Amino acid sequence: xxxxxxxKSWQAQxxxxxxxxxxxxxxxxxxxxxxxxTILIFWRDVREVVASLLMVPVILYMGAKIPLPWSWxxxxxxLLWGGGFMAADWVWHKRSGPEPGQxxxxxxxxxxxxxQHQIWLLRNVLWWYLLPPGFAILAxxxxxxxxxxxxxxxxxxxxxxxxxxxxxxFAGIYWLNQHxxxxxxxxxxxxxxxxxxxxxxxxxGGDSPSNPGQGTSKPNKKKWLGLLGIIGLLAGALLxxxxxxxAPTGSRWLAMAxxxxxxxxxxxxxxxxxxxxxxxxxxxxxxxxxxxxxxCFSRQVTExxxxxxxxxxxxWDGLSSSAIGVAEPCSxxxxxxx
Amino acid sequence: xxxxxxxxxxKQWLEEYGGTVLKxxxxxxxxxxxxxxxxxxILFQIWRSLPRFQGRSSASTWVYRVALNTALGxxxxxxxxxxxxxxxxxxxxxxxxVSSSSGQLDQREVVERLYAAIRxxxxxxxxxxxxxxxxxxxxxxAEVLGISESNVGVKLNRAKKALAELMKEVAxxx
Numbered sequence: 001x002x003x004x005x006x007x008k009s010w011q012a013q014x015x016x017x018x019x020x021x022x023x024x025x026x027x028x029x030x031x032x033x034x035x036x037x038t039i040l041i042f043w044r045d046v047r048e049v050v051a052s053l054l055m056v057p058v059i060l061y062m063g064a065k066i067p068l069p070w071s072w073x074x075x076x077x078x079l080l081w082g083g084g085f086m087a088a089d090w091v092w093h094k095r096s097g098p099e100p101g102q103x104x105x106x107x108x109x110x111x112x113x114x115x116q117h118q119i120w121l122l123r124n125v126l127w128w129y130l131l132p133p134g135f136a137i138l139a140x141x142x143x144x145x146x147x148x149x150x151x152x153x154x155x156x157x158x159x160x161x162x163x164x165x166x167x168x169x170f171a172g173i174y175w176l177n178q179h180x181x182x183x184x185x186x187x188x189x190x191x192x193x194x195x196x197x198x199x200x201x202x203x204x205g206g207d208s209p210s211n212p213g214q215g216t217s218k219p220n221k222k223k224w225l226g227l228l229g230i231i232g233l234l235a236g237a238l239l240x241x242x243x244x245x246x247a248p249t250g251s252r253w254l255a256m257a258x259x260x261x262x263x264x265x266x267x268x269x270x271x272x273x274x275x276x277x278x279x280x281x282x283x284x285x286x287x288x289x290x291x292x293x294x295x296c297f298s299r300q301v302t303e304x305x306x307x308x309x310x311x312x313x314x315x316w317d318g319l320s321s322s323a324i325g326v327a328e329p330c331s332x333x334x335x336x337x338x
Numbered sequence: 339x340x341x342x343x344x345x346x347x348x349k350q351w352l353e354e355y356g357g358t359v360l361k362x363x364x365x366x367x368x369x370x371x372x373x374x375x376x377x378x379x380i381l382f383q384i385w386r387s388l389p390r391f392q393g394r395s396s397a398s399t400w401v402y403r404v405a406l407n408t409a410l411g412x413x414x415x416x417x418x419x420x421x422x423x424x425x426x427x428x429x430x431x432x433x434x435x436v437s438s439s440s441g442q443l444d445q446r447e448v449v450e451r452l453y454a455a456i457r458x459x460x461x462x463x464x465x466x467x468x469x470x471x472x473x474x475x476x477x478x479x480a481e482v483l484g485i486s487e488s489n490v491g492v493k494l495n496r497a498k499k500a501l502a503e504l505m506k507e508v509a510x511x512x
Contacts, residue, residue: 003470003498006505009448010471013361026352027345030385098411100387100404103484104465107407191461195410198462199485 045090052083071143074136081132093117105199112192119185122177130170137166344388351384355401358472359384362402365456365468366409376412383408395481402474402482406465455504463497470494 059075062068098110121128145159342350363377384404391400452471456464462483469479479494480487 003502006448006452006501007471007473009445010452011473012445013449026381027348027385030348030382033382034386098407099390100383100407101390101400102407103403104406104410104462104482105484107403107484108410111411194460195462198460199483 045094046087049083049087049090052079052086055079069140069143069147071136071139074139075133078132078136082129085128089121105196108192108195108199112189112196115185115189115192119181119189122181122185125177126174130174134166134170138163141166344385347388347391348385351397351401352381355398358398358401359405361472362405362409362468364453365464366412366461368457376409379412380405380408396478398474399478399481402469406468406482410461410465451505451508452501454508455501458504459497459500463493463500466490466493466497467501470498 056076056079059072059079063072093114097114098107100107102110141159141163145155148155148159151158359377359380360373363373363380367373367376384401387400387404391397395403456467459467465483466479469482474482476487476490476494479490483490485493
């Protein structure tokens with residue numbers, strides 16, 4: 001059968017088949033879909049930016065409500081950086097996306113560029129998305145570990161567990177992103193490159209599609225080693241701290257405890273509340289507060305403490321940690337314990 | 339003369355190019371439901387593209403561009419958007435009053451074989467063959483694909499040969 005016969009048969013099908021449709025209904029449906037689609041695309045593009053920015057007031061609120069060490073606030077610039085990066089990228093690359101009415105060749109070219117950029121973004125997700133909050137969280141854990149180093153190996157294990165948990169979550173996010181690159185974006189990019197090669201001039205037609213960012217398609221071992229190195233350093237520092245007998249500083253918890261704990265503690269040191277009146281159940285669940293109370297009571301019960309004069313402690317109102325002498329809430333008069 | 343509203347233009351295009359949309363959708367899908375999903379997606383993209391249509395190219399070139407761009411980038415999971423809906427368009431077979439019933443059957447068989455062969459071609463070649471079979475000129479094909487007319491000639495010759503080979507293979511299949 002020659003090509004002209006094929007053409008005839010092909011064109012004859014138009015007279016054999018037609019589309020049955022209700023144009024008004026279809027139009028309505030298409031318009032409804034357009035609205036849904038616009039909303040969907042908008043939220044897909046902004047949800048992570050919005051999520052990052054919404055986290056900032058939460059972090060600030062938590063920092064104010066539960067007195068947390070200064071390193072907690074490192075999360076704020078980290079989140080702002082992540083959200084800002086995504087927003088800037090979205091604005092910058094929105095213009096270069098493919099348009100439905102472009103010629104096939106231009107459409108394929110812009111689609112390939114877009115996919116290539118997505119691949120670049122996801123391959124480097126560690127640097128722009130994971131590491132900034134990762135460092136902030138590690139710094140926070142590091143500071144907390146330093147403040148609780150008196151707790152010994154248990155504290156070290158607890159903090160190390162938290163670090164590993166966060167590292168596992170981050171590694172999971174990283175793996176998911178790399179999986180998306182391997183399973184969806186790279187095949188799509190290769191497909192687009194094949195199409196591009198098919199549409200290129202005859203002289204260029206034989207070009208074989210290359211791999212986007214060839215040579216870096218395998219997961220970069222250096223990145224993993226870097227991340228593991230940071231975790232290792234932190235774990236090592238924690239271990240060293242737990243082994244070394246550096247001055248027990250449970251009183252540091254007092255510096256972090258909420259004012260009502262400080263008042264409670266000062267009242268206890270003042271002798272106005274007997275230890276028996278404060279049951280286990282009344283201990284606050286907040287870690288810092290719990291530690292503060294434990295520190296406050298254990299020092300007086302296990303060591304022969306002489307509480308400072310109440311005037312110096314100034315109980316109940318307007319207390320600051322320095323006013324009640326949190327660095328050394330009671331002076332030890334005898335080294336022996338009962 | 340005033341410009342027609344997007345709604346009016348869309349309906350006009352549906353009337354004129356509904357068959358083209360269907361052919362492109364059929365050429366790039368295997369199953370009937372996928373074909374419907376893709377056809378609806380193409381119509382949706384045509385609607386989306388309407389505000390950008392400035393009349394610098396012909397309506398047919400525009401529709402072919404949108405249809406092929408959508409078909410080449412379409413993945414089955416994208417069809418889920420339409421999957422929950424009642425199909426809004428349905429291909430309908432019409433009796434041909436002129437040709438004999440055996441002639442019709444022959445032609446239909448040829449068309450089926452053509453679709454089967456086109457689906458096996460590389461996607462860019464399939465687009466080229468579709469445009470050729472729809473009797474577009476080299477200039478129009480070049481406009482739709484964004485390549486030079488001479489390149490259209492070279493590529494079309496290759497694609498036609500490949501299509502002829504595939505047609506033979508398809509015919510030999512049980």
